[in-house]
Amino acid sequence: MSKQFIPKSTLQRLPHYLSYLKSLPAHVSTISATAIAEELGYHQVQVRKDLASVSSGGRPKVGYQTAALIYDLQRYFGRGISDNAVIVGMGPLGYALTLTCEFSAFGFRIVSAFDFDEKVIGRRCGEIEILSAHRLYDFCNAGGVRLGVIATHADLAQDVCDTLTDSGALAIWNFSSIRLKVPQDVLIFDQNLTASLAVLSAHLKQL
Amino acid sequence: MSKQFIPKSTLQRLPHYLSYLKSLPAHVSTISATAIAEELGYHQVQVRKDLASVSSGGRPKVGYQTAALIYDLQRYFGRGISDNAVIVGMGPLGYALTLTCEFSAFGFRIVSAFDFDEKVIGRRCGEIEILSAHRLYDFCNAGGVRLGVIATHADLAQDVCDTLTDSGALAIWNFSSIRLKVPQDVLIFDQNLTASLAVLSAHLKQL
C-alpha cells in the first residue's frame, strides 16, 4: 500500500474493482488478480499495480482477500470527514446528477443546489433545496464548500466558477462545454459531453 | 491537413477550438496558435498539431484564418450522412442527455428512446418518443442504428449492450458504472460519473 500519488487513470479504475468485488458471492473469500483482470477486461499486471496503491498486498498462489480489498477501497474513498459540495444549474442535467450520482460513497455531501431560473428556485430535488444562484457566494463562504458541480449553460459557467473558487472551493466538476480558468491550486475535472460525442462521431466516420 | 488517424485526446480538444473560434467577434479574421493556446489553457505546440489534423495550415507571422478553421472543424464533425442513434434508459439522466446534448452538431440523429418502465413508455421527451425496451432489438435491426447510448441501471446495462451490438450498433456511449463486454470491432466510450467522483474525492483527500 503506497500512500503516495495515485495516477488519475488508476483512480478511475478503482471504483470498478470495488463494485465488482461487492458483486461477488459471499463465499468467495480470496480472488486473484488474474481473475479480476479477466472479468473486468484489464491486464493482470495493471490490476496488481492498481490494487497495490490502496491495499496491502496479496499472497502468492492464493490471491487477495476479498473482504480486505473491499474494506481498503471503501476506506480510501470514504475516509475522513465528508466534503461539502454544491451543484449549480438545475436544468435536466443538474437534476439528474443530484439524483443519480453516489456522492456519499465518495465522501461528498451535497448541501445545496442553485439555479438562476426563478421558476425552479424554492423547489426541491430529492432532499435538496434549490436556492437562488445569487446566494451562491455567501452560502459557500459560510459552509466550507470544497467541491462545486457546474451544470449551467456555457455562458454562465465561468462566472459561476469564479464565484465558487473565490469562496473557497478547491475542486470543480465541470459539465459545461467550455474550458474554465481557475487559480493554480484548484482542480478542474472536465466532463465535457460534447467532447465525447466528438470522439464517437469521428470513430464512426472513419470506419 | 492529415486525413489519417486522429488521437482521441486531440478529438476531445477539437470542440473547444470550435466553440472558442465561434465566440470571437466577426472582425477577428486571423488568429495565432499562441493566442488560442493562451485563451484555452493549452500548449501552443499542441494547438498547432491539433489544428493541423483537420485544417490546411496557417501562415507565419499571421496565424490561421478564423473562418477557414471554423469551416474545417464543422465539416470534420458534421460531414457525411447522419448516424442514427438510440438512447436506452430514460431516467433523469437519459432524459437530460436527450434534451441537452448537441447530437446533431456531430452528425447524430436520435431516432428513438427506450425504457423498461411501463410508466414512461409512450411518453415523449422533446420530439423523441419513448418506446418499450423490448422492442429495442427489432427497432435497431430495421433502422440501421450505429450508436447506442446506455443510461440504464448497472444491472441492465450488459443486456442492453448485447442487444445493441447484436443488432448492429458500432459504438456505445456508456453511462453505467460497469465495464461492458463487447465484440472487438465495437467502440465503447465510458462516461463513468462514478469514476470521476473517485478522482475528485482522492484529490481533495490528499491535500
Add this chain to the structure above:
DNA sequence: CGTCAATCGATATTTGCGTATCGAATCGAG
C-alpha cells in the same frame, strides 16, 4: 531593400502509463 520579430511546422526529447519479463513466495500433489 535589409533587418528584426512573430509565427508556423518538422523533428527531437521527455513523460506518463500500459505491458512484458523474471525471480521469489506459497500451496498442493505425489
Add this chain to the structure above:
DNA sequence: CTCGATTCGATACGCAAATATCGATTGACG
C-alpha cells in the same frame, strides 16, 4: 519432503501523447 504450478511484486521495456527545440517563412519597419 520435494517438485511443480500458480500468483505476487519488482524491474525493465515500449508506446503514445505532451512538450521542447530549431530552422524556415512571412510581414512590418526603417
